[in-house]
Amino acid sequence: MNWLADFFGDPSHWSGPDGIPVRLLEHLEFSAAAFLVAALIAVPLGLFIGHTGRGALVVVVAANAARALPTLGLLVLVVLLAGVGTVLPVLIPLIVLAIPPILVNTYQGVRGVDADLRDAAYGMGLRGRQVLVRTLIPVALPLILLGLRLAAIQVVSTATIAAFVGLGGLGRFIIDGLATKTYADVIGGAVLVAVLALAVQFAFVLLDRVAVSPGVRQSR
Amino acid sequence: MSDEPLIRWDWIARNWANGGPTAISALLENHIVMAFLPVLLGLVVALPLGLACARWRWLYQPTAALMNVTYSLPSLVLFSIFLSVTGLTRSTVVIPLTFFALAILIPAVVDGLASVPDSVRQSAVAMGFRPARRLLRVELPVAVPVVLAGLRIATVSSISLVSVGALIGQGGLGNLFIDGWQRQFYTPIVVGIVLIVLLAVLADGLLVLAQRLLTPWSRARRTA
Incomplete structure (x- = not known):
């Protein structure tokens, strides 16, 4: 606990370009960028595959394989190949990491919608895209949100490692602390990231409450 | 840097088994x-x-x-926190990874037991199985697929996550990433990624095989 007091009690940690507010903002900035790009790719693709059933096997196999990819290795390789010092290469492994959970859960959410429900929607005269937007997406929403939540947490966690290749963010406290054996910084940074990850988790629980239709929630 | 090839085979040959602790x-x-x-x-704790x-x-x-809370914590965060308790040892990586495995395995065991159909459970009772024997001979085997x-997810994530331990000096193949980064040298990084993915695919395949051996009835049903 002494370490925590050392870290959070030090006024120099609260201002300047390497203070907690700036680092937190950096962390949120590139996490959000990677997450948004991944969601923009994976949600439409997952909806398409779930709705049409095309390419499902490829997606499931590829997503499983992607889980095995060591992020640290990918990060180091991409940054070395692309050149050190820019943000863009660091985003690539984060995006690669975030796509599988969103894709698989979106696909499974749409696929798992009760066939009777789907037929009923067609029976009421809805067309293909209307069925997707008005029936399949609302019913699949809990799973889609689960995928987005898992991806967001992974991105926020892994963005910590990005400090190793020279990027800012909260990981700086951990990586620099390890390098200089300043354990107060390591623990302080770790606690900050943990709180951020829990906040993301909590935000998605709230989003779930607001966005999922009461009828769908009841049937769960 | 640009003329450096992605793979230098002679480096792999020299470093595969050079006797030292950094041999591949x-x-x-x-x-x-x-x-x-x-x-x-x-698994031992989750059961x-x-x-x-x-x-x-x-x-x-x-x-x-x-x-759920444990699982949302970044691995590096848990490693750093345990670093102050267990120091620069393997335990600093193994203990947090055990928590991650638990976070996947406990729900799997609970869901697995919940997946046992009531009719099966009642048949076992009717056949005279006592609770303990019913659990061992009927419920657990039926729960095996779930x-x-x-277990497959836990194993593959564990194999991949160990490499993050390299940041605190205990990362197995992950150390190759640090080495390659510090020397701006692609080969160790590529070797590390390939070996980790191969290891994960191999372990996953073995678990799929184990499932086929442990649940012969699911195959019989498919061919019937």
Whole structure:
């Protein structure tokens, strides 16, 4: 606990370009960028595959394989190949990491919608895209949100490692602390990231409450 | 930098088994121990805990919430926190990874037991199975597919996550990433990624095989 007091009690940690507010903002900035790009790719693709059933096997196999990819290795390789010092290469492994959970859960959410429900929607005269937007997406929403939540947490966690290749963010406290054996910084940074990850988790629980239709929630 | 090839085969040949602690084969061995030990420990702990949660349902909510919180913590964060307790040892990686394995395995055991159809359970009772024997001979075998699905995820994530331990000097093959980064040298990084993915694919394949051997009835049903 002494370490925590050392870290959070030090006024120099609260201002300047390497203070907690700036680092937190950096962390949120590139996490959000990677997450948004991944969601923009994976949600439409997952909806398409779930709705049409095309390419499902490829997606499931590829997503499983992607889980095995060591992020640290990918990060180091991409940054070395692309050149050190820019943000863009660091985003690539984060995006690669975030796509599988969103894709698989979106696909499974749409696929798992009760066939009777789907037929009923067609029976009421809805067309293909209307069925997707008005029936399949609302019913699949809990799973889609689960995928987005898992991806967001992974991105926020892994963005910590990005400090190793020279990027800012909260990981700086951990990586620099390890390098200089300043354990107060390591623990302080770790606690900050943990709180951020829990906040993301909590935000998605709230989003779930607001966005999922009461009828769908009841049937769960 | 641009004329450096992605792979230098002679470097691999020289460093595969040079006898030192940084030989690729030594790192691989280390990696295997640090990746599988947490899954094994996790399984040993998750089985009784999962059984308890399935037996006393009120236990499950708080356990699941706790596991959910654990799982959302970044691996580097847990490594850093344990660093102050266990120092620069393998335990600093193995203990947090055990928690991650638990977070996947406890729900898997509970869901697995919940997947046993009531008709099966009642048949076993009617056939005269006592609770303990019913659990061992009927419920656990029927739960195997769900438990193994969790075990597969836990194993593959564990294999991949060990490499993050390289940031605190205990990363098995992950050390190759640090080495390659510091020397701006692609080969160790590529070797590390390829070996980790191969290890994960191999372990996953073995678990799929184990599932086929442990649940012969699911195959019989398919061919029937």
